[in-house]
Amino acid sequence: MSRQLTRDELAIDPVDLARRLLGCVLESRGEQGTVRVRLAEVEAYRGLDDPASHCYRGRTPRNDVMWGPAGHLYVYFVYGMHFCANIVGLTDGQPGAVLLRAGEVLEGTELARSRRPTARGNGAVAKGPAVLTSVLGVDRAHNGIDLTDPDASVRLLDGPRVPEEQIRTGPRVGVAAAMDIPWRFWIDGSPAVSTYRRGGRVRARAEG
Numbered sequence: 001m002s003r004q005l006t007r008d009e010l011a012i013d014p015v016d017l018a019r020r021l022l023g024c025v026l027e028s029r030g031e032q033g034t035v036r037v038r039l040a041e042v043e044a045y046r047g048l049d050d051p052a053s054h055c056y057r058g059r060t061p062r063n064d065v066m067w068g069p070a071g072h073l074y075v076y077f078v079y080g081m082h083f084c085a086n087i088v089g090l091t092d093g094q095p096g097a098v099l100l101r102a103g104e105v106l107e108g109t110e111l112a113r114s115r116r117p118t119a120r121g122n123g124a125v126a127k128g129p130a131v132l133t134s135v136l137g138v139d140r141a142h143n144g145i146d147l148t149d150p151d152a153s154v155r156l157l158d159g160p161r162v163p164e165e166q167i168r169t170g171p172r173v174g175v176a177a178a179m180d181i182p183w184r185f186w187i188d189g190s191p192a193v194s195t196y197r198r199g200g201r202v203r204a205r206a207e208g
Contacts, residue, residue, distance in 0.1 A: 002025055002157035002158055002159065003157065003158045004148060004150060004155055004156065004157055004158070005024065005071070005147070005148060005156045005157065005158055006071075006148055007069060007070050007071040007148050010070040010071045010087065010088070010089055010147075010148070010156075011068075011069070011070035011071075011089060011090060011091050012070075012089055012090070013046075013089065013090065013096065014044040014045055014046055014089045014090065014096040014097060014098050014183075015044045015046075015183055017044065017087070017089040017096075017098050018042045018043065018044040018098045018183065018185045019167060019185055021039050021042050021087065021098055021100075022039055022040070022042065022162045022167060022185060022186070022187055023038060023039065023159040023160055023161060023162040023187070024038070024039050024156060024157065024158060024159045025037065025038055025039070025106065025156075025157040025158075025159050026039060026100065026103065026136065026147075026154065026155075026156055026157075027107075027154065027155045027156075027157055028136040028137055028138060028153065028154045029153050029154075029155075030137050030153060032111055032137070033108055033111045034107060034108050034111075035105065035107065035108035035111055035112050035135060035136055035137065036105070036106040036107035036108060036157075037103035037104065037105055037106065037112075037126050037132065037135065037136060038103055038104045038105075038106050038159060039100060039102075039103050040102050040103050040104050040186060040187045040190040040192040040193060041101040041102035041103075041184070041185070041186040041187070041190070041192065041193045041194060042098050042099060042100055042101055042184070042185055042186075043098065043099040043101055043172045043173070043183055043184045043185070044096075044098050044099075044183040044184075044185070045086070045096065045097055045098070045099060045183070046095070046096050047066070047067075047090075047094065047095030047096050048095065050178060050181075051177035051178045052172065052175040052176070052177045052178040052179075052181075053066075053095070053096075054066060054076070055067065055095035055096075056177075059095075062076065063076075063095070065088060065143060065144045066086070066088055066095045066096070066097050067088075067092070067093060067094070067095045068088055068090060068091060068092035068093055068094060068095070069088070069091070069092040070088050070089050070090060070091065070092075071087070071088065071146060071147050071148040071156070072087075072088045072144055072145065072146055072147065073085055073086070073087065073088075073138070073142055073143065073144065073145045073147055073154060074086040074087075074088055074097050074143065074144075075133070075138060075139065075140055075142050075143040076143075077140060078130070082129075082130035082133070082134075083130065083133045083134075083138060083139050083140065084099060084100075084129040084130060084133060085099075085100050085129070085132070085133050085136075085138050085142070086098055086099045086100065087100065087147065087156065099129060100129060100132055100133075101128065101129045101132070101173070101184070101186075101194055102126060102127050102128060102129070102131075102132055102186075102190075102192040102193055102194050103126040103132055103192055104123070104126065104190060104191070104192045105122065105125050105126055105135065109122070109125070112125050112126065112135045113125055115134050115135050115137065116131055116134060116135050119131075121191070122191075123190075123191025123192055124191070124192070125192075126192055127191075127192050127193070127194055128194045129194075136154070138154060142154055162187055166187055166188045166189070167185055167186070167187065167188070168185070168186050168187075168188045169182045169183070169184065169185050169186075170182050170184050170196065171184060171196070171198070172184045173194065173196055173197055174197055179198060184196075
């Protein structure tokens with residue numbers, strides 16, 4: 001059985017946390033069953049010093065969870081139809097989080113595919129941040145959930161460390177500011193990694 005990550009392990013700079021999360025497992029348990037996904041692509045977002053962050057202009061009811069404590073899930077609604085999920089890092093009162101972009105389904109494949117029936121091949125089942133949350137059954141009700149709580153319906157579990165030579169980094173996807181900062185991290189060769197699309201004015205609301 002995989003070990004659940006602790007709050008202290010997650011209370012670090014989002015850029016470092018992004019690397020740490022690669023290869024970790026996000027487990028979602030519900031009435032329909034359990035889905036486990038190995039995280040294969042993530043993006044780091046700081047707070048007041050990151051123009052692409054939801055916290056750049058200060059604390060609001062929407063981004064409140066992102067201010068800590070670490071280890072909580074920050075879920076937001078985007079484009080009026082999708083949910084995206086982030087894992088909060090840093091210490092309480094300092095905003096920062098890592099957007100979960102894609103993963104590889106390890107358990108609950110049938111349930112995952114039923115939630116994403118149009119996916120082409122197993123590698124695409126949890127490809128993209130909105131698809132990932134859909135596959136896991138994560139929505140607004142999960143905003144603020146403590147991933148370090150053993151009884152939580154969504155938990156973050158440790159996984160085999162990804163060797164440094166297998167980690168790739170590049171610009172974040174779809175952001176309208178700080179577009180060239182290389183804070184997107186992914187596992188080289190993973191079929192779940194999403195296609196890079198440079199951000200701009202049209203995609204401004206997709207910021208994480």
